[in-house]
Amino acid sequence: MYVATKGGERAIDAAHQWLADERRGDRSVPELGVAQIREQMALAVNRVMAEGSLYDPDLAALAIKQARGDLIEAVFLIRAYRTTLPRFGASIPVETDRMDIIRRISATFKDAPGGQILGPTFDYTHRLLDFKLMADGAAPEALRKEAEAVAAPHILQLLDRDGLMEPLSEGAETPPDLTREPLEMPADRPLRLQALARGDEGFVLSMAYSTQRGYGRTHAFVGELRIGTCAVEMEIPELGFAVEIGEIELTECETVNQFTGSKSEPPQFTRGYGLVMGQSERKAISMSLVDRALRWEELGEDYVGAPAQDAEFVLYHCDNIQATGFLEHIKLPHYVDFQSELELIRKLRRAAAGAEVKEAAE
Amino acid sequence: MSTLATQTRKTYMGLLARARPQRLEQLLPDLPAHDWLRRPVIGTTMVRGRIGATGAPFNLGEMTVTRCALRLTDGTVGHAYVQGRDQGHATRAAIVDALMQSDAAVQVDATILAPLRAEEAATRNSRAEKAAATKVEFFTMVRGED
Numbered sequence: 123m124y125v126a127t128k129g130g131e132r133a134i135d136a137a138h139q140w141l142a143d144e145r146r147g148d149r150s151v152p153e154l155g156v157a158q159i160r161e162q163m164a165l166a167v168n169r170v171m172a173e174g175s176l177y178d179p180d181l182a183a184l185a186i187k188q189a190r191g192d193l194i195e196a197v198f199l200i201r202a203y204r205t206t207l208p209r210f211g212a213s214i215p216v217e218t219d220r221m222d223i224i225r226r227i228s229a230t231f232k233d234a235p236g237g238q239i240l241g242p243t244f245d246y247t248h249r250l251l252d253f254k255l256m257a258d259g260a261a262p263e264a265l266r267k268e269a270e271a272v273a274a275p276h277i278l279q280l281l282d283r284d285g286l287m288e289p290l291s292e293g294a295e296t297p298p299d300l301t302r303e304p305l306e307m308p309a310d311r312p313l314r315l316q317a318l319a320r321g322d323e324g325f326v327l328s329m330a331y332s333t334q335r336g337y338g339r340t341h342a343f344v345g346e347l348r349i350g351t352c353a354v355e356m357e358i359p360e361l362g363f364a365v366e367i368g369e370i371e372l373t374e375c376e377t378v379n380q381f382t383g384s385k386s387e388p389p390q391f392t393r394g395y396g397l398v399m400g401q402s403e404r405k406a407i408s409m410s411l412v413d414r415a416l417r418w419e420e421l422g423e424d425y426v427g428a429p430a431q432d433a434e435f436v437l438y439h440c441d442n443i444q445a446t447g448f449l450e451h452i453k454l455p456h457y458v459d460f461q462s463e464l465e466l467i468r469k470l471r472r473a474a475a476g477a478e479v480k481e482a483a484e
Numbered sequence: 485m486s487t488l489a490t491q492t493r494k495t496y497m498g499l500l501a502r503a504r505p506q507r508l509e510q511l512l513p514d515l516p517a518h519d520w521l522r523r524p525v526i527g528t529t530m531v532r533g534r535i536g537a538t539g540a541p542f543n544l545g546e547m548t549v550t551r552c553a554l555r556l557t558d559g560t561v562g563h564a565y566v567q568g569r570d571q572g573h574a575t576r577a578a579i580v581d582a583l584m585q586s587d588a589a590v591q592v593d594a595t596i597l598a599p600l601r602a603e604e605a606a607t608r609n610s611r612a613e614k615a616a617a618t619k620v621e622f623f624t625m626v627r628g629e630d
Contacts, residue, residue: 212530
């Protein structure tokens with residue numbers, strides 16, 4: 123039960139003013155600009171875009187500044203802003219095989235056509251704090267090497283060609299959209315992928331990790347992980363043809379997993395798929411593992427009761443804005459709810475005390 | 485419109501959409517007179533991907549887009565759909581779209597589109613070169629007798 127109460131306005135105003143003051147911090151330290159966050163906290167910006175489900179680096183950087191670096195609060199700001207915008211339409215599905223690649227690795231094929239490109243990765247760093255970054259020093263320039271135009275086809279296509287991969291199923295050209303219709307079970311694969319793509323990185327990571335530890339094991343190999351920019355094309359009704367409306371950075375992961383097959387079909391590898399806005403390979407790999415785990419039913423696998431197999435559990439709990447909204451609301455006034463609880467417990471105690479007195483008397 | 489003209493228009497509209505708003509403003513500081521058919525509006529496009537890169541489509545998330553349509557005094561109509569929330573960017577892209585359909589096309593192509601093309605190619609090449617420097621050159625260590 124909710125009852126409106128008054129009297130907090132002045133305190134709330136003062137709290138917000140203090141928040142703005144604290145956000146600025148020590149005035150002797152230069153103020154952080156939104157462009158600085160966009161350029162130098164790029165992976166935080168990417169995470170806010172992916173989970174905010176809105177690609178706009180400037181807005182995500184602003185949200186991070188406003189939220190004092192609380193990324194879930196920043197995602198909340200982006201989600202709220204998004205609801206104020208009209209939607210012009212949907213893009214033609216992005217063609218990730220035509221991506222301008224900055225990173226592309228395969229854990230399954232050493233000599234993949236197009237090669238293995240490490241890109242700007244944390245892999246192979248020693249995870250030692252770099253105290254040089256505390257001092258003002260010039261950053262090194264990236265090395266360069268003459269770039270040949272090499273086609274980098276999706277690596278799983280190689281297995282596909284030999285019939286070793288399960289075929290990709292076709293689906294509706296207009297996929298379901300959980301921002302338009304409430305998410306309901308059973309959720310088909312396009313809907314599950316939409317929910318995972320905007321799901322909390324930590325949650326999706328833990329779900330994926332649980333499958334690796336044995337809770338719905340799927341034996342995943344990273345067939346290919348690629349990061350780069352992709353053109354986004356949309357049909358423009360007033361023109362009568364499609365144009366590129368921009369380009370976005372994407373991270374894509376395809377996993378190769380253990381087998382499917384039947385009496386009529388020979389064994390084949392199965393697939394997990396992850397696609398995330400921005401540069402976010404932890405999320406993309408996690409997404410593809412969870413995607414694969416959720417496919418147990420269509421692949422005729424046993425439901426072993428693993429959390430990552432339970433679509434309802436995964437999809438209804440992966441959204442950090444829904445989660446934090448419900449979680450944090452319990453700190454808001456519940457005076458009347460609690461009053462009834464107090465009355466109830468007093469009644470129970472009176473009843474218990476009465477029973478004791480009666481027992482003692484007998 | 486012929487297929488060739490459509491292809492040309494698609495190509496430069498994409499170039500204009502990807503251009504940095506500040507750069508476009510430098511290249512086209514003064515706007516010719518125009519009437520709005522549709523004032524710049526900020527909105528979104530739902531970006532779709534495909535399962536396994538080539539399978540069924542799914543909704544990945546939205547991106548911000550600004551669109552507008554205008555008419556120059558000679559009656560030529562220009563459209564723009566550009567990434568981001570910069571209304572000046574959309575306006576200039578629509579102006580260039582209109583000018584490219586007029587007698588000014590050759591000049592506009594040389595003074596506005598050619599620099600954008602060259603700069604975009606340079607940026608892409610720079611990224612490709614940095615990526616190429618991180619390409620792994622495997623070699624195999626010979627072990628044992630055979």
